[in-house]
Amino acid sequence: MVLLEISVNGKGCRVLVDATTSLLTVLREQLHITGPKIGCETGDCGACSVLIDGKLRRACLTNAMSVNGSEITTVEGIGGSGGLHALQKSFYEHHASQCGYCTPGMIVASKALLDNNPTPTELEIKEALSGNLCRCASYVNIIKAVKSAALKTSNGGGEP
Amino acid sequence: MKKRGKGLAVAFYPTGMGGGGDFTNAIVKIKPDGTADLIIGTVELGQGACTVLPQMAAEILGIEYEQVKFINDNTDSCPICFGSFASRVTYFAGNAVIKAATNARQKLFEIAAPDLGAAPEDLEAVDGTIRVKNSPEKALPIGQVATKGLYEKHEFVVGTGSFGRPRSFPDPETGACDPLATLAWASVQIEVEVDTETGVVTVIDSRSVYDVGKAINPEMAKLQVEGGAIMGMSWATLENLYPFYPSPKFQPRSLGQYMIATTMDIPHIETTMVECPSPVGPWGAKGIGEMTANPPSPAVVNAVHDAIGVWITDIPITPEKVLRALEEKEKAGN
Amino acid sequence: MTFKSIGKSKPRYNGLDHVTGQAQYVDDIFIPGTLAVKALRSPVHKGIIRKLDTSRAEKFPGVKGVITAADVPCNTYGYLTLDQAVLADKAVRYMGEPIAAVAADNLEAANEALDLITLEIEQETPVFDPLEAMKPDAPKVRPEGNVLMVGNRPYRLVFNGDIEKGFAQADEIIENTFFFPSQEHAPIETQVSLAVPEKDSRLTIYTVTQGMYFLLRQLQRILGQGDDLTNRWSERMQYASRGHLGFCDIKYVGGNVGGAFGGKTELHADAIAALMALKTGRPCKWRWTREEEMLYSARHSPWRMTFKDGVTKDGRIVARKVFSIHDAGAYTGLSSYVVDKHAFYVAGPYYLPNVEVKCAVVYTNKVPTGAIRGFGVTPGTYACEIQMNMIAEKLRIDPWEIRFINAIRNGDQLATRTKLESVYLIETMQKLAEALNHPIDKKYASLTSAPREA
Numbered sequence: 001m002v003l004l005e006i007s008v009n010g011k012g013c014r015v016l017v018d019a020t021t022s023l024l025t026v027l028r029e030q031l032h033i034t035g036p037k038i039g040c041e042t043g044d045c046g047a048c049s050v051l052i053d054g055k056l057r058r059a060c061l062t063n064a065m066s067v068n069g070s071e072i073t074t075v076e077g078i079g080g081s082g083g084l085h086a087l088q089k090s091f092y093e094h095h096a097s098q099c100g101y102c103t104p105g106m107i108v109a110s111k112a113l114l115d116n117n118p119t120p121t122e123l124e125i126k127e128a129l130s131g132n133l134c135r136c137a138s139y140v141n142i143i144k145a146v147k148s149a150a151l152k153t154s155n156g157g158g159e160p
Numbered sequence: 161m162k163k164r165g166k167g168l169a170v171a172f173y174p175t176g177m178g179g180g181g182d183f184t185n186a187i188v189k190i191k192p193d194g195t196a197d198l199i200i201g202t203v204e205l206g207q208g209a210c211t212v213l214p215q216m217a218a219e220i221l222g223i224e225y226e227q228v229k230f231i232n233d234n235t236d237s238c239p240i241c242f243g244s245f246a247s248r249v250t251y252f253a254g255n256a257v258i259k260a261a262t263n264a265r266q267k268l269f270e271i272a273a274p275d276l277g278a279a280p281e282d283l284e285a286v287d288g289t290i291r292v293k294n295s296p297e298k299a300l301p302i303g304q305v306a307t308k309g310l311y312e313k314h315e316f317v318v319g320t321g322s323f324g325r326p327r328s329f330p331d332p333e334t335g336a337c338d339p340l341a342t343l344a345w346a347s348v349q350i351e352v353e354v355d356t357e358t359g360v361v362t363v364i365d366s367r368s369v370y371d372v373g374k375a376i377n378p379e380m381a382k383l384q385v386e387g388g389a390i391m392g393m394s395w396a397t398l399e400n401l402y403p404f405y406p407s408p409k410f411q412p413r414s415l416g417q418y419m420i421a422t423t424m425d426i427p428h429i430e431t432t433m434v435e436c437p438s439p440v441g442p443w444g445a446k447g448i449g450e451m452t453a454n455p456p457s458p459a460v461v462n463a464v465h466d467a468i469g470v471w472i473t474d475i476p477i478t479p480e481k482v483l484r485a486l487e488e489k490e491k492a493g494n
Numbered sequence: 495m496t497f498k499s500i501g502k503s504k505p506r507y508n509g510l511d512h513v514t515g516q517a518q519y520v521d522d523i524f525i526p527g528t529l530a531v532k533a534l535r536s537p538v539h540k541g542i543i544r545k546l547d548t549s550r551a552e553k554f555p556g557v558k559g560v561i562t563a564a565d566v567p568c569n570t571y572g573y574l575t576l577d578q579a580v581l582a583d584k585a586v587r588y589m590g591e592p593i594a595a596v597a598a599d600n601l602e603a604a605n606e607a608l609d610l611i612t613l614e615i616e617q618e619t620p621v622f623d624p625l626e627a628m629k630p631d632a633p634k635v636r637p638e639g640n641v642l643m644v645g646n647r648p649y650r651l652v653f654n655g656d657i658e659k660g661f662a663q664a665d666e667i668i669e670n671t672f673f674f675p676s677q678e679h680a681p682i683e684t685q686v687s688l689a690v691p692e693k694d695s696r697l698t699i700y701t702v703t704q705g706m707y708f709l710l711r712q713l714q715r716i717l718g719q720g721d722d723l724t725n726r727w728s729e730r731m732q733y734a735s736r737g738h739l740g741f742c743d744i745k746y747v748g749g750n751v752g753g754a755f756g757g758k759t760e761l762h763a764d765a766i767a768a769l770m771a772l773k774t775g776r777p778c779k780w781r782w783t784r785e786e787e788m789l790y791s792a793r794h795s796p797w798r799m800t801f802k803d804g805v806t807k808d809g810r811i812v813a814r815k816v817f818s819i820h821d822a823g824a825y826t827g828l829s830s831y832v833v834d835k836h837a838f839y840v841a842g843p844y845y846l847p848n849v850e851v852k853c854a855v856v857y858t859n860k861v862p863t864g865a866i867r868g869f870g871v872t873p874g875t876y877a878c879e880i881q882m883n884m885i886a887e888k889l890r891i892d893p894w895e896i897r898f899i900n901a902i903r904n905g906d907q908l909a910t911r912t913k914l915e916s917v918y919l920i921e922t923m924q925k926l927a928e929a930l931n932h933p934i935d936k937k938y939a940s941l942t943s944a945p946r947e948a
Binding site: 028029032034035036037038039040041042044045047074075076079084087088089091092093095097098099100101102103104107133134135136 | 509512517521681682684
């Protein structure tokens with residue numbers, strides 16, 4: 001077992017982990033942060049999407065020790081203490097979920113998109129979310145929600 | 161060369177278990193603060209039962225949707241629901257909720273009647289109050305009525321409701337039976353683009369018209385139609401668990417090997433909802449959860465035929481099948 | 495009439511939970527001391543178990559329990575036919591059929607222990623193609639035969655009118671065969687069950703099921719709590735004396751599911767997780783990997799459908815004969831239900847004065863099939879709607895027109911002789927034409943679903 005020190009959603013965490021454990025297992029089973037979901041454990045579905053030092057990553061494919069010292073953001077940390085992020089509000093208002101299992105990953109991936117590209121085109125949104133599977137196929141409303149959130153944040157009207 | 165084609169398909173779909181025999185029970189409890197608990201064993205799996213059922217309870221009780229709690233999480237306290245399948249929940253669970261809420265409302269009427277100086281049948285539940293019909297000024301807040309019931313009349317305001325259909329077995333000789341509660345209807349046109357060099361079929365446009373009886377929550381109904389349309393197109397062009405059917409060899413083992421539609425696969429989608437009410441459905445509602453995935457796959461097949469003149473009657477329409485069919489067509493000299 | 499809630503696009507009740515990551519699914523529940531469950535599955539498509547020895551696995555460090563068929567109080571289940579075993583004891587009929595299960599402190603130990611189970615299976619010749627399986631000399635998937643008997647027939651028969659008379663009136667006979675393949679439901683949440691022994695000798699099962707009560711009865715039977723009260727009582731004593739399960743009994747906890755599409759109507763992980771919890775006295779969680787979900791969960795059955803239609807030159811269908819084959823896989827499951835549902839609707843939403851449908855359930859040595867969105871009707875709509883275009887092509891009639899000519903209307907009957915009301919097919923087509931600016935002939939633009947004149 002080795003000591004892992006990471007910051008998750010702004011909170012410092014020190015946990016003993018198996019050197020081969022994935023970040024997803026540490027987040028869910030040891031820290032009980034369950035926003036990132038297990039969908040495939042092969043990197044195909046995107047339900048476990050998190051931000052590692054601001055970059056979009058699959059927690060299931062990430063060895064926990066390989067991100068020692070990093071800042072991790074999950075869906076729970078997107079809104080922060082300031083309430084809902086513009087994306088969360090927009091997903092809610094646009095009915096952009098059905099079963100909701102892919103939603104945490106969708107929101108994290110959308111956040112990564114808007115951080116790098118505050119005014120994406122529809123195609124850019126589609127490309128950015130193409131690695132996040134939604135079997136209920138709420139895609140039409142998800143794209144609308146991201147567009148609307150982008151408008152609000154780029155106009156300076158939304159949350160950080 | 162890229163060739164375009166359009167394909168039409170229509171569909172109908174029964175609400176409820178084939179041959180009947182299914183039912184759902186519901187409990188509606190009024191609390192002293194004037195809000196309500198809807199307790200029901202119906203599973204929420206994304207279809208929106210957790211939203212449309214409270215909407216129905218709120219409508220009957222004359223309170224806000226936000227004032228209804230949806231409690232459906234265990235078999236100890238939630239009454240029996242047959243299940244969330246067979247496009248049955250809005251219709252069956254919905255009718256059970258209407259009965260339970262009506263039953264609870266009746267108890268509120270009976271408690272409030274003496275104070276309002278009217279008979280229970282002359283009362284109505286509107287805007288969070290129990291009031292005398294045609295005399296809106298004679299009104300009591302529902303919370304006050306429920307509290308009076310608890311503290312003075314020792315009447316716990318809880319309503320129950322059950323709704324189901326009897327089992328109808330097919331006649332062994334003819335198959336005759338009464339298998340359905342109601343039918344929903346749809347017409348769909350899909351437009352595809354076929355690349356005759358690569359064989360790739362791209363769905364570019366999907367237009368649907370669905371008769372939902374009554375859309376209890378129009379945006380969620382529309383989302384369900386569009387999600388189903390995308391699943392149907394995904395079946396038509398991508399999905400196959402037995403690529404060498406009937407051999408079970410080379411079955412896909414991951415979501416990388418078994419492709420399902422992503423954001424990049426979705427066409428332009430437009431949906432129109434029309435309402436031909438079911439006489440028994442809640443406010444006329446019919447179930448459409450499942451059928452939304454049905455017409456897209458034949459519509460895609462018909463569109464591919466329209467585009468390149470070949471019939472591919474074993475979906476998914478893979479590039480390989482398209483190229484083989486085109487080759488055969490050429491050989492036949494068509 | 496004005497409504498306050500009905501017809502309003504109210505926000506999703508659990509929508510805020512979805513967007514903040516607070517929505518709780520079964521796998522998000524953590525109970526200290528929970529054991530990880532893994533199953534040993536049949537490595538062959540068909541065979542007889544000759545030897546099963548779990549003693550080495552039981553001794554492996556971290557392993558808290560191993561179960562085989564001998565640990566299942568009532569080892570037959572099924573919605574309509576009790577033909578399936580929770581854990582196979584003798585015959586295996588598909589690759590992946592569960593034979594034993596291990597519960598251990600962690601997944602690694604459970605997986606390693608599986609490798610220590612000695613399993614010898616005498617392989618037999620499997621059959622995969624339903625057309626082969628229907629032949630009299632085919633290898634037997636099931637001892638009672640490869641085709642499900644519906645009453646005294648090897649298919650469900652539904653007919654209305656006089657099919658031969660109908661064909662005699664036809665100008666053309668149009669016959670085509672359609673194949674609908676097998677799909678995986680592929681919800682992003684896989685099968686997962688967490689079974690927890692609780693106070694008062696009760697067992698709580700956190701599950702992904704679509705119908706909590708739908709499965710409860712099956713599970714009660716498997717755990718030895720049949721419908722007969724006397725039996726229940728004696729079984730209760732048996733379990734209570736082991737300190738594991740009392741009279742009443744099982745509590746299902748669920749209600750929030752990460753997508754299902756029909757794929758969560760089977761027992762899947764529930765029964766084995768429950769048996770494991772009873773065996774070990776500890777909470778036991780069995781979460782299927784995506785690979786298990788892809789390879790072994792109930793899937794959409796493949797369907798082969800042949801339509802033979804008699805049509806007149808002016809486009810009326812005067813006879814429609816359908817024969818469908820449903821490839822059920824190795825066990826009945828819901829196949830005897832879906833064969834009926836398919837037979838009721840496969841002929842399509844058309845006015846068919848003479849119609850005959852035969853639909854057969856055929857067993858093959860493949861993973862059992864199960865419910866899916868559109869169960870039974872999906873392949874029917876698929877075949878019927880392609881056939882309609884094929885008729886249109888042959889008769890040189892527009893695909894819209896062929897449907898307007900034959901569209902079912904109020905007062906018309908299905909093949910089941912059910913008289914229909916609130917029919918709205920013609921109107922949805924007219925509305926679609928309007929949305930598309932697609933021109934339709936005046937006589938079809940003014941058509942309605944009003945009953946036909948006698």
